[in-house]
Amino acid sequence: MSGFFKNAFLIAKKDLYSELRTRQVLGTMIIFSGLVILVFSFAFDPAQNTTKAVIPGVIWVIIVFSGILGLNRSFISEQRNDTMQALLISPMDPSSIYFGKLLANFTMILIVELVSVPFLFLLFDFHSIGSVGYFLLVLFLGSFGFISIGTFLAALAANSKSSEMLLPLLLFPVTSPILIGAVQATKIILSNIEKLPDAVAWMQLIGAYDVIFFVLCLILVEYVMEV
Amino acid sequence: MIVARKLTKQADDKFILRGIDLEINKGETVAILGPNGAGKSTLLKVLATLIKPTSGLVSIKGLEMKKSQHEIRKLLGYLPHSSFLYDHFTPLENLVFYGAAYGMDHIEEKAVSLISSVGLSFFLNEPVKNFSRGMVQRVAIARAIIHDPEVLLLDEPHTGLDQGAADTLNSVILTMKEKGTTTLMVTHDFKQAAEICERAVVIKNGKLIANFCLNGKDVNFLHSKYTELVEGGAS
Amino acid sequence: MTYLVVAYSIVWLIMFGYIYSLGKKQTKLLKEIEFLKEMENEH
Amino acid sequence: MEACAEKEKVPVFFERKSSLEKALFIGAAAGLLISFYLIFIWSPIEKTMGLVQKIFYIHVASASTAFIAFFIVFVFSLLFIIKRKRIFDTYAKVSAEIGLVLTTIVLTTGPIWAKSSWNTWWAWEPRLTTTLILWFIYMAYFMIRQMDGVWEKKARLAAVFGMIGFIDVPIVFFSIRWWQSKFHPIVFGAGPSQQGGGVDERMLVTLLVTIFAVLLLYGYLLLKGVALEGMKITLNHRKEKIRERLIQ
Numbered sequence: 001m002s003g004f005f006k007n008a009f010l011i012a013k014k015d016l017y018s019e020l021r022t023r024q025v026l027g028t029m030i031i032f033s034g035l036v037i038l039v040f041s042f043a044f045d046p047a048q049n050t051t052k053a054v055i056p057g058v059i060w061v062i063i064v065f066s067g068i069l070g071l072n073r074s075f076i077s078e079q080r081n082d083t084m085q086a087l088l089i090s091p092m093d094p095s096s097i098y099f100g101k102l103l104a105n106f107t108m109i110l111i112v113e114l115v116s117v118p119f120l121f122l123l124f125d126f127h128s129i130g131s132v133g134y135f136l137l138v139l140f141l142g143s144f145g146f147i148s149i150g151t152f153l154a155a156l157a158a159n160s161k162s163s164e165m166l167l168p169l170l171l172f173p174v175t176s177p178i179l180i181g182a183v184q185a186t187k188i189i190l191s192n193i194e195k196l197p198d199a200v201a202w203m204q205l206i207g208a209y210d211v212i213f214f215v216l217c218l219i220l221v222e223y224v225m226e227v
Numbered sequence: 228m229i230v231a232r233k234l235t236k237q238a239d240d241k242f243i244l245r246g247i248d249l250e251i252n253k254g255e256t257v258a259i260l261g262p263n264g265a266g267k268s269t270l271l272k273v274l275a276t277l278i279k280p281t282s283g284l285v286s287i288k289g290l291e292m293k294k295s296q297h298e299i300r301k302l303l304g305y306l307p308h309s310s311f312l313y314d315h316f317t318p319l320e321n322l323v324f325y326g327a328a329y330g331m332d333h334i335e336e337k338a339v340s341l342i343s344s345v346g347l348s349f350f351l352n353e354p355v356k357n358f359s360r361g362m363v364q365r366v367a368i369a370r371a372i373i374h375d376p377e378v379l380l381l382d383e384p385h386t387g388l389d390q391g392a393a394d395t396l397n398s399v400i401l402t403m404k405e406k407g408t409t410t411l412m413v414t415h416d417f418k419q420a421a422e423i424c425e426r427a428v429v430i431k432n433g434k435l436i437a438n439f440c441l442n443g444k445d446v447n448f449l450h451s452k453y454t455e456l457v458e459g460g461a462s
Numbered sequence: 463m464t465y466l467v468v469a470y471s472i473v474w475l476i477m478f479g480y481i482y483s484l485g486k487k488q489t490k491l492l493k494e495i496e497f498l499k500e501m502e503n504e505h
Numbered sequence: 506m507e508a509c510a511e512k513e514k515v516p517v518f519f520e521r522k523s524s525l526e527k528a529l530f531i532g533a534a535a536g537l538l539i540s541f542y543l544i545f546i547w548s549p550i551e552k553t554m555g556l557v558q559k560i561f562y563i564h565v566a567s568a569s570t571a572f573i574a575f576f577i578v579f580v581f582s583l584l585f586i587i588k589r590k591r592i593f594d595t596y597a598k599v600s601a602e603i604g605l606v607l608t609t610i611v612l613t614t615g616p617i618w619a620k621s622s623w624n625t626w627w628a629w630e631p632r633l634t635t636t637l638i639l640w641f642i643y644m645a646y647f648m649i650r651q652m653d654g655v656w657e658k659k660a661r662l663a664a665v666f667g668m669i670g671f672i673d674v675p676i677v678f679f680s681i682r683w684w685q686s687k688f689h690p691i692v693f694g695a696g697p698s699q700q701g702g703g704v705d706e707r708m709l710v711t712l713l714v715t716i717f718a719v720l721l722l723y724g725y726l727l728l729k730g731v732a733l734e735g736m737k738i739t740l741n742h743r744k745e746k747i748r749e750r751l752i753q
Contacts, residue, residue, distance in 0.1 A: 003330070007328070010324070010328060014313075014324050017320075018313065018315065018316070021315045021316070022315050080314060081309045081312055081313070081314065082307070082309040082311060083312070083313060085307070085309075085311065086311035086325070086370075087328070089275050089276055089277050089303065089305055090300060090325070090328040091297055091328070091329060091330065092328055093297075149669075152669075153666075156662050156665065159654065159658060159662060160649075160652040160653075161652075161653065166645075166648055166649070169644070169645045169648055170645045170648070170649070170666065172641070173638050173641035173642045173645060173670075173673075174642060174645075174669060174670065174673050176638050176677055176680070176681075177673070177676045177677050177679075177680035177681075180680045180681065180684050181680055184684060201683075202683075205676075205679070205680055205683070208676075209676055212672070212676070213673075216668075216669065216672065220586075220665050220668070220669070223586055223661055223664075223665050224661075224662065224665055226279070226661065227277050227278050238655045238657075239655050239656055239741070239745075240741055240742045240744075240745035240746075241745060463556050463557075465557050465560070465617050465618070465620065465621035466556050466557055466559055466560060466621075468617060469560045469563075469613075469614045469617040469618065470560075470563065472613050472614065472617070473563050473567075473610050473613075473614060476606060476610050476613070477606075477610070477722075480603075480606045480726075481726075484726070484729060484730065484733065487733055487737075488733055491733065491736045491737060491740060494740055495736075495740060498740065498743055498744065498747070501747055502743075502747065
């Protein structure tokens with residue numbers, strides 16, 4: 001069991017270090033999230049008060065679309081020189097490889113959120129977060145669920161030649177409960193904090209989804225990574 | 228050391244391996260010869276636990292592959308066509324990562340000494356992407372043996388190598404052999420095969436058609452024997 | 463009333479479309495089998 | 506000798522007609538005819554929605570059969586992952602195909618019904634939305650199957666996704682239902698459950714007969730599709746044999 005975590009951390013460390021070296025993915029994700037904010041400022045007039053209502057949606061659009069950029073690279077980057085095969089024939093379990101990749105992707109999406117969410121609030125002049133703690137919690141839960149199933153499906157899609165196109169088609173329908181729940185919970189927390197019990201109920205739904213699919217992915221990932 | 232029984236591999240309806248029986252003793256160096264598309268690389272991939280055979284049994288060091296894959300993987304060093312290296316990492320970083328993946332201790336010192344033994348001490352901290360083909364292959368060799376494997380599986384290791392790199396590879400194989408390592412080598416290079424291998428097996432059309440000793444025989448013997456087997460219509 | 467007719471015609475269109483595609487697949491396969499048999503008889 | 510024996514086998518395999526398949530065909534045809542009679546002539550016209558309500562029977566029957574089809578996909582996917590037998594993969598594939606066709610029927614009849622009774626083409630109503638997501642999930646399932654590569658790999662990946670997708674369905678339904686009821690309460694009495702105890706007995710009988718008929722049709726199509734897939738596999742197998750013989 002300790003080997004599982006040791007190997008997962010090894011993979012995560014390798015991926016993040018590799019990202020530090022090349023600075024390809026994270027930079028692209030952050031710039032992309034900035035562009036999403038820019039496009040939304042055209043689509044919804046930031047000066048109008050009603051625009052506040054779309055902010056929860058914009059946050060999750062940023063996470064989903066920049067997240068998918070990172071997820072796409074996560075396994076494709078292992079195809080150069082067939083390093084994925086090297087990982088598979090090593091004594092590491094496929095599940096620990098999956099968990100390591102998950103940790104690396106999750107760290108990256110958290111960094112993107114850390115940069116882009118304050119930026120969004122700043123640009124849209126939004127400064128009335130109902131509860132910072134709950135807001136961070138819902139970001140954490142939603143991102144974890146999205147990234148955990150996303151990493152799994154990225155491993156699945158990596159078997160295809162056109163995996164960049166395949167991944168969104170697989171990922172979006174499957175993660176729809178997370179997206180619904182996360183947007184609703186964020187909306188309540190940001191603008192309607194007196195309805196907090198509803199938001200908590202949504203977070204419980206996301207939490208249940210996270211647990212079910214994380215466990216399922218750990219079990220099934222072995223069948224996805226066979227050559 | 229390595230025992231394969233009735234090994235078959237099928238991809239869609241094509242048979243790539245059609246019942247291979249192979250037995251290799253500890254410490255032997257064996258060449259696998261055969262025409263293109265005969266299934267040599269596939270056999271090596273099956274032995275390297277990379278792909279599952281359709282049917283048949285493999286056991287390595289008495290361990291059955293299906294049951295104790297994890298233990299077997301620790302024993303194997305596999306060097307395929309692709310380098311298995313991360314381009315933007317230095318040789319040292321690559322070796323340290325793989326050493327850790329195999330659960331080795333004192334990886335750093337081991338990696339440094341391995342890199343100098345393949346003659347790349349000067350390039351210890353240079354990213355692999357700037358390397359030439361021969362240099363990459365040297366690092367790839369070091370990567371394959373970072374965890375002191377007991378079985379070495381090499382897929383055309385001499386292709387594209389300059390004389391210096393080929394000599395390095397041969398000396399690595401011979402040093403490993405002294406430590407009791409079993410080596411299985413797919414090759415097209417008869418000269419190298421005759422030089423370092425004790426035994427040769429010939430595979431054609433997914434079947435093992437010959438198995439003979441090479442001790443003390445020279446390239447010409449191997450060449451004529453191979454031509455007779457493969458082109459002489461024996462199948 | 464028109465909606466009802468439209469709905470049921472679409473249902474049957476989809477159904478028959480699917481069954482038709484299965485039938486086409488079958489004829490194609492049978493044709494290939496005939497061809498294959500001839501090939502085998504020649505050898 | 507070996508080749509000879511197989512030559513004998515071919516016609517037997519291809520020209521065999523399963524009696525179960527025949528029975529299902531007759532059953533499905535008869536069932537659909539009876540359900541037609543029941544829907545259009547026998548069952549009463551609903552008071553508030555009028556004639557259009559009769560869409561409901563085929564709509565619900567297709568939806569429930571589609572759901573069963575996807576459940577069968579799940580079961581055979583699981584079996585395939587455990588046993589790795591090709592027949593399980595074939596069943597999963599064909600069942601998903603039929604499920605997708607039935608879901609398409611649900612998604613086309615749904616809006617027509619919505620337009621006629623609520624005067625809007627699409628309502629983000631829980632069942633309809635769930636069905637739409639279901640449709641997307643199984644479209645994605647077929648995208649996986651269209652990958653290039655050996656069948657074994659495609660089957661394995663599709664099986665994994667077939668399981669993930671099916672386990673997702675209840676969560677999707679639950680979340681959408683919640684989303685709808687909290688923010689857009691359902692005003693329209695959609696679906697059978699909202700009609701509660703007030704359903705006419707004849708309507709219930711008609712619905713059950715229609716569901717049964719569509720189920721029989723599903724069974725027939727499943728067997729037929731599997732037989733065709735089996736034919737294709739054997740055909741490719743024999744083609745490969747001949748190719749080999751020509752090379753040697």
